[in-house]
Amino acid sequence: MDPRSSAQDVHRCALCETAIAQSYCDFCHVNLCKPCIGEHILDGYDKHKVVPFQQRKSTLIYPKCKTHTFKHCKFKCKNCENFLVCSSCVASEQHGGHRFEKLSDIYKTKKETIDNDSKELVNCISPSYEEISLDLENQLANLDGGYERIRTEISKQGDQWHKEINCIINRMKTEINEIKMKHRDDLQKQLDEIRKTQSLIKQTFQALGDIQESTEVIKTIEYRSQVRDFSKLPHMVQVSLPTFIPKPIDHEKMYSLFGHFTLFSTDTKENTSSLNLQNTSVREILNEPELVVTLKTESYNNYPRNVTCLRDDKIWANDETDNIHCYTINGTILQTIKTKSGTLAYDIAVDSSGNLLFLDGTNTVYIVKNGQTEELIIFQGWLPSKMCVTSTGDLLVTMYSYCIDMTQSKVVRYSGSTEKQAIQFDDEDKPLYSGNSKIKYITENRNHDICVSDWAAGAVVVVNQSGKSRWRYKHHPSVIKNKPFKPFGITTDSQSHILTADRDNHCIHILDQNGQFLRYIDNCDLKDPYGVCVDNDDHLLVCEYNRNGNIKKMKYLK
Structure with missing residues (x-):
């Protein structure tokens, strides 16, 4: 009713x-x-x-x-x-010849996002944090019992000794009490952090409820989802109790032989059960993608190569000069960064804080913070080609061996400047990637798959987060697209679609996360697509690698 x-x-x-x-x-x-x-x-x-x-x-x-x-x-x-x-x-x-979008359509889309975020917070994220909170509370509740058992073992060992060693027993009890306090403090600190995050989730959910009840358009369309911030669960705290190990009585070495404790340690175990958010807001692919706007860059006659963005109002792009420009969607230059080598940037990326990263001829990854360019990673032995920033803030870099025939390639994951993972071979110890080309663009999908467009192999190569081979896409049979498939730029969207540029056939291939071909984007007078990226609203940005120096913004999802 x-x-x-x-x-x-x-x-x-x-x-x-x-x-x-x-x-x-x-x-x-x-x-x-x-x-x-x-x-x-x-x-x-x-x-x-x-x-x-x-x-x-x-x-x-x-x-x-x-x-x-x-x-x-x-x-x-x-x-x-x-x-x-x-x-x-x-x-x-003032708006003659411009294109317009109904606010009611944007409102409807944002409402769906808000409803989905509310469901994720209630059904998935909050229960997961509650489970972690309960685990910490149980560890705290059982703390006294665990340590009391240790005290009892110490007393039993002490009963076997003569009364003159009672001072040694008391000394060791004092030590274990100090360890217990440290143990308690560590658990309590983690629990406090979890409860703080739970409070933030509750506040976010309440705010979403207010927006759901509101009919004010501005509040709704200005909403920015925080669900992905909460979806990465914190590390699980695994604190092992010390163990008392008694030794045979030796009166000459009473204290040292009475026993000792195992080292107290607080081990933070990564929560491998990272939340798989249900993407209930399914967006279908348009039958005919629409050109939103053509951005005229400063790259006329210089051929734009790479494009990346964090927000719609700031688009970074570079060409075959030493310039990296930050544009508005109308083509206004907001900022220009020069490469350190004085040559073109091999690739560019933007981290979650909006900082620009770029690779240049010095074989170094630079990061630009507050207008200052700093070294982040200096490579030795292997040379970098392309890179991307992952959802967890890691950096994935495609690399090739520095030798005459460049016979080896690999993908390396960095946390800061520290190498965490190298991906090079499949389960049969065969190379995953071709070794005779530098052109290997890389991106991470929403399911954490690592996707590489291998130009020389004429394939998109996908492995999972652990580096295990998943699938390889070679091409889609077509009488119209009859030139060999040689992929360049690659990116992914909110639906876990994979989009890769097919420059020679003047189109974009759209694949699902399992490597199944879905359709081409080949309208809007698309010419020579090279670098690609997707913005927060799932609009596709494409560099056209020709003398016109255009970047096209296209809508391809409903």
């Missing part, structure tokens, strides 16, 4: 406070009975939106236009950096 119509949930009129409400003002958010509607709208009918009670909160509240005071903005101009416009603005010369 609908709770709004049940006997135990009768809604009364907000004006007379006695009659049952049959109507609702979506603008003022008040319940109204039929006799009270007239009184409510006395100050102007156009100021109110009275709807049947069952349809309450169905009217969207649009922001007022800053230019045309008596109109509301129902569109977003794609050409003017998310500028909100009304119908009069749309018809004005």
Whole structure:
């Protein structure tokens, strides 16, 4: 039964406070009975939106236009950096020839994201943190019993000794008490951190509830999901109790032979059961991808190669010069970084803090923080080719051996400047990647698969997080795309699709996470696609490697 119509949930009129409400003002958010509607709208009918009670909160509240005071903005101009416009603005010369998107469509999409985030917080993330919290509470509850057993063993050993060694027993009990306090402090500290995160999750969920109940468009479209921040569970604390090991009595070495403790240690065990968030917001691929905007870069005659972004309003791209430019979507340059070598950057990336990373001819990864360029990794022996930043903040780098024929290639994972993992061979000890080309773009998928576009092999090579081979995509049979498949840039989206640039056939291949071909993106007058990336809204950015120096932003998901 609908709770709004049940006997135990009768809604009364907000004006007379006695009659049952049959109507609702979506603008003022008040319940109204039929006799009270007239009184409510006395100050102007156009100021109110009275709807049947069952349809309450169905009217969207649009922001007022800053230019045309008596109109509301129902569109977003794609050409003017998310500028909100009304119908009069749309018809004005200022926005002549521009493309627009309905705010109601953006509102609907964001509402779905908010609903999904709420479900993930309630059904998946919060219970997982609760489980960790309970485990820490149990360790604390059992702490006294565990340490009391050790004290008992010490006493039993002490009973076998003469009274003159009682001082040694007391000394060792004092030591174990100090260890216990350290143990307690470590567990309590971890529990406090977990409870703090739980509080943040609760606050986030409450905030999501407020947005869900709200019909204010601005609040909804400005929402930014924090679910991925919480989805990486903290390390599990595994604290081992010391063990008392008695020794045979030797009066000459009473203290040293009485016994000793194993070292107290707090081991943080990585939680391998990282949450697999259910992607309930499934977005289908458009039959005909749409060109959103063409970004004219400073790379005319210099051939743009790589593109990356963290937010829609900041797009980093480089060409065959020593310049790396940060653009707005309209092509305005916000910042320019010069490579240290004075030659082109082999690849560029952006970390979760928005810092630019780049590889250049010095065989070094540099990071740009607050306008200052610093060395992050200096390579020796093997030379770097391409790189990407993972969801956990690690850096994946494709590398090749420094020899005449370049017969070996591998993928290396770095945490900061420390090498954590090397991926080179399959289960049969055969090379995963071709050894005769530097062109091996790399990206990480949402399921943590590592995806490499191997140009020389004419394949997309995918391994799992542990480096075990999953699948290899060679090409899709087509009478239209008849040139050999030689992939360049590669990226992934929120649906775990893999998109790779096929420069010679002037198209983008879209694959699912299991390597199945889904479709081509080959319209919008796409020419010579090279570097690619996907922004937060699943728009595809493509560098066209030709003298025009264009970067095209395309919408390919519904």
